[in-house]
Amino acid sequence: MTRPHALLRVGVTYEKTLGMRRLTNTPVDLAIGNDGDLHILSRSDELTFIRRLSFNDDDLGAVNLVGGGGQVGGTSKTDGHFVWPAALLMDSDENLWVSDEATCQISNITVEGKVICQWGEQGSADGEMNRPSGIALDSNGDIFVADTLNHRIQ
Incomplete structure (x- = not known):
């Protein structure tokens, strides 16, 4: 049986596997805080949340994101x-x-x-998006969005 959700470091040998207690539940992205803690975005048909884990695999709690489990194409704007x-x-703050x-x-x-x-x-005009996926911040705090189905970066 292979172990999913492994933490790898480029140019370094395998370090460890985190979240094997099923705390991560289909992780899709992660961010590392200034304290070194991992914030793991997990989503599934039943639940969407951000789990916080220490590098020692200590469960530091979760932020349950309202909603989740929705259908792609949902329209809630709450x-x-x-x-x-x-x-x-995660930004510098x-x-x-x-x-x-x-x-x-x-x-x-x-x-x-x-x-x-x-x-x-949703849309294709300036400032509108269609399936925004990747996001990044530059050193000035400007956010860049991969506007996937509009085939552009905003």
Whole structure:
């Protein structure tokens, strides 16, 4: 039996496997905090959450994302509601950014799950998105979004 969810370091030998207690439940992305803790975005048909683990595999709790388990193509625009989150990153203030392919939104939340801001509409005009997936921040704090089905970066 192979062990999923392994942590690998490029140019270094295998280090360890985390989340084998099924705490991760279909992880799709992760972000590393300044303290070295891992914030793991997990989604499935039943549950969507961000689990926090230490490098020693200590369970440090979870932020249950409102919603989850929705159908891709869902349309809920409720603050903090996620249908099919795709990417996770952490900014220098230790706040999390999440892209949601189904709602075509980008959300900025605290590590406790409080919504700071959320924006996005489905479409192809400037500022609109169609299945936003990857997200990145530059050193100025500008966010870049892989606007997947519009075939562009915004």
